[in-house]
């Protein structure tokens with residue numbers, strides 16, 4: 001999907017909500033466990049109920065890998081289901097990959113070709129040649145970790161190297177890489193106060209912002225410091241939406257949660 005198409009969807013749905021499909025067999029309603037593919041059944045119900053309020057879905061790959069071959073099958077069915085039924089939705093494989101060049105090229109093939117995601121998250125620690133293979137795929141997006149939502153972000157990402165914080169150097173350097181217009185960046189909602197500085201370096205890039213809801217980040221604050229003229233934000237919420245209820249009407253309750261967030265996003269869009 002092109003960035004232009006993503007922006008059009010955001011305005012059409014008045015939403016920049018990304019719903020995280022962090023599907024955990026220990027948390028889904030127990031009656032689903034007797035189904036042939038409980039993870040897919042859960043995802044399908046959530047997607048069908050919430051797609052009106054969201055512009056993106058983000059399966060976190062760890063939740064599928066944890067179940068081996070069965071998990072990969074559920075992941076493949078989920079991405080195929082979204083691409084077939086809701087082709088207007090932007091899809092993110094939250095895989096946090098990155099390795100020497102020829103290995104990164106295989107990761108890129110896995111997520112962009114075999115699984116046909118629109119984007120994949122990548123850890124930048126191994127540098128330019130570990131990220132550039134992902135940028136070779138037209139109309140696919142590489143979402144690089146910049147300043148993450150967790151406490152450990154302060155261990156390395158905010159350390160000063162050459163007079164400035166490492167995350168700033170990472171973002172600045174990435175701008176000179178081949179096809180850098182296909183880059184997006186992860187910035188945690190819990191680090192909203194840093195967004196002003198980040199926007200000085202990358203005013204036009206899209207940011208994937210996890211950490212609202214269960215991690216305590218605030219939507220209004222993220223919008224205040226992070227929104228740009230094209231919106232430029234995909235705000236993710238996983239557990240607070242998909243596990244809002246454990247009852248048989250879990251999908252309806254997830255949709256109600258998503259609708260509330262979409263309403264708040266619509267208000268923010270009015271101020272653009």
Ligand SMILES: O=c1ccn([C@@H]2O[C@H](COP(=O)(O)O)[C@@H](O)[C@H]2O)c(=O)[nH]1
Nearest residue numbers: 020060148149188210214215237238239
């Ligand atoms: O900095 C980061 C990067 C990725 N994540 C991922 O986003 C979701 C957040 O889930 P919630 O349930 O809404 O807290 C999850 O998949 C994380 O692995 C992040 O939280 N922070």
